[in-house]
Amino acid sequence: MRKSLSTTNKRMCKMSWSTVLCYHHDDPIQLVGTLNGGQSFRWTHDKEKDEWTGVFSKTIWKLKQDGHHLLYQVKGSLLGELDCSRMLKKYFRLNVTIKHSYKRWSEKDELFKTAYQQLHGIRMLHQEPVENLFSFICSQNNHISRISSMVEKLCEHFGEEISIVDDVAYYSFPEVEKLAKPEVEAKLRELGFGYRAKFIQKSAAQIVEWGGIEWFNSLQDMTYKDARQELMKLYGIGPKVADCICLMSLNHLEAIPVDTHVYQIAARNYLPHLRGKKNVTEKMYMEIGDHFRNLFGEWAGWAHTVLFCADLKKLQQKENDSEEPKQKKKRKK
């Protein structure tokens, strides 16, 4: 019974668009905010076709929405056996119905209510810890555009080619063992990773030494605080990135990554005494995190992600607005 089901899935994966989910209009999924909202850096949007292409689990995916359906296609994979539907359900946490939490958070907090009104359907992804960790090492003190290009470089140089789709080669995210090799640091320097080169190679070596993927699995079974503390033993992982990993790939949804944006949000709206500080100290960091946890409860990290996305969106809109009157953006020659 199981077998025939997975065979069916496998066949369906290869052929054409398949449905992974039908959702209700009051509990939608918004792919722009979810896939381009700074959780993952590997998804691209074809605006003409309104299709998304990306890689996770050594597999190339195309996604699109049609009415109230989330549709997918697999364009190649290094995995022998695929249960596409199960993989996507896990990735998007489709076993979770979030609308009740959204309602509760809106009732509790005006800022959340406003954010949510502008921005329905953000989902907290459940990513793979290895990709998540090294992507967010790249993210420190960096722009999203450069983060994305660095992540792609990691894949091109240390991952495996999966397949070529529309003349573009897609690569898997490298195994942690590959990144742990001593020569990796120099190579990454050469590729323009700057000081992050050392962080990547050294933390990879530590992870391998401590058990690789098994070590990550053990972090899921720990409490949030213990997992966070373990992660921060890695060279190049501080409080912020540790919280990103806890939240995005270790199922600790009370983690609140406090970056400059979240600090701004907190100081502006909730904790006025923190305004005008030069940088976020450990103490302030904990205070901000605790504030959100008290406000939103055990899934505070998901609520935080919605606030974060709303803030990003506002920034983008501001840029677009200020762009219009000038109209000098077109470059000549």
Added chain:
DNA sequence: AGCCTACCTGGGTC
């Protein structure tokens, strides 16, 4: 414990 600063790089601004 808490505050300060150097750190790679590239894209944007003036």
Added chain:
DNA sequence: AGACCCAGGTAGG
């Protein structure tokens, strides 16, 4: 053109 400035931080002082 060329100096800034800044970006989803962190280690080391």
